Amino acid sequence: MELFLDDHTKKAIELIRSLGKEYLRPLGIEADTLARAIPPDHPFFQLIASSGYMSRGLGSAQDTATKSKSGDTKNSRPGTWVCNVLIAEEGSYWDRGALVSLPGPGLGGPPVLQMGTLEQQSRFLSVFRQRERPVWAAFAMTEPEAGSDVARIRTNARRDGDEWILNGQKMYSSNSPRAEWVVVFATIDIELGRAGHRAFVVERGTKGFEILRIEHKMGIRAYETASFALDNCRIPYENLLGGENYYSEKGKKGFEGAMSTFNATRPIVAAMGIGIARAAYDIALKFVEEDYPKHAAGRLRKALEQLAAMQRKIMLSRLLCLKAASLLDQGKPNALAASSAKQYAPPMCLEVVEHATDILGEAGIAKDGLLEKLARDVKAIDIVEGTQQIQRRVISKNIISR
Ligand SMILES: Cc1cc2nc3c(=O)[nH]c(=O)nc-3n(C[C@H](O)[C@H](O)[C@H](O)COP(=O)(O)OP(=O)(O)OC[C@H]3O[C@@H](n4cnc5c(N)ncnc54)[C@H](O)[C@@H]3O)c2cc1C
Incomplete structure (x- = not known):
């Protein structure tokens, strides 16, 4: 689908595409084979840091300072969330696990941007600008x-002082x-229910913060997913996101903050599924075009129908994600659109990967084939x-x- 994109978005997609081919896919396959995340000291991450990728979508430090003076809390660059959705799709086309492993604020960014004061945004996000x-x-x-x-x-x-x-x-x-x-x-x-919810920033090295376990996942192994304990973890009073006023304005604000974070991240996660589905579609298309057995003309018709269905499911899923992101960019409520995208896209993407596996037959489930890995990766999106x-x-x- 041809979208009208600004230069910033086009460049960002181009960058992730070139990184994807050269690094994300090979590193993702390597992590999957070795069943471990890409190590944090991998030179690729240094390259990403020096490219300025980490500050993508944060706006400049100057923007934050200007907004701070004017009292404006909105995102300064239009189209940020649409851009994020497109990047998520393109990066996941190459490898969803490796994409999530990239340095940057990741899922921590949206709550700071949505709930944090401008001082907190500056304090916690400036480290991503270096x-x-x-x-x-x-x-x-x-x-x-x-x-x-x-x-x-x-x-x-x-609270203790x-x-x-x-x-x-x-x-x-x-x-x-x-x-x-x-x-x-x-x-x-706990008695306050949702009204008792608060969001805190716990910084690295805080005493009492201890990683308990890193999960062994069936797919998307390039990044770590972990459990941790907070044992009498003391953090500064100023690390309450939004400050006390944020929560006293309206009873359920803490919970609402979490929900608004989900409204921003759900279309992104859904778009990641689309990237995986597109990769599966391309494998199936190439197989039908180049390697489909000559003697199987009868089966070819079914394969073509499946390809058409895959294409349709990918397009519809993408439209839902873009709608949810576009509403967010316009500052409009998007909970319905975000959940619709997240509800619709992942099962559609699972089906696309399944169709691709059908089309390839035995080759689709071969351990050394990419499709087998995509099938494992896509489930987590759901x-x-x-x-x-x-x-x-x-x-x-x-x-x-x-
Ligand atoms: C790879 C990966 C990365 C993740 N990263 C993060 C992260 O960075 N941060 C974070 O906080 N979490 C993260 N999660 C956690 C993820 O958000 C949860 O796994 C998810 O919310 C589901 O919770 P659960 O696993 O406890 O399942 P459960 O809540 O126990 O649900 C089990 C099943 O019951 C169904 N179910 C539950 N309640 C209802 C209901 N009321 N009505 C109908 N059906 C219901 C669910 O749909 C599901 O099918 C991650 C998970 C994965 C797999």
């Missing part, structure tokens, strides 16, 4: 007893073992940032409230 060393951030909501139902989080935050003390356990937090800081969602009082069932709940709530 080009000397690769730096990561992470996001931690999920707990052993709170996955889909984020309202059930039990990690506790207690100029500090907050955090206690609890988080799991499946992507890139957290190498993160400069992690946005941790916690509750100040779970991350809320499963289909959870998206359906959000969608129905939005429909009914109308």
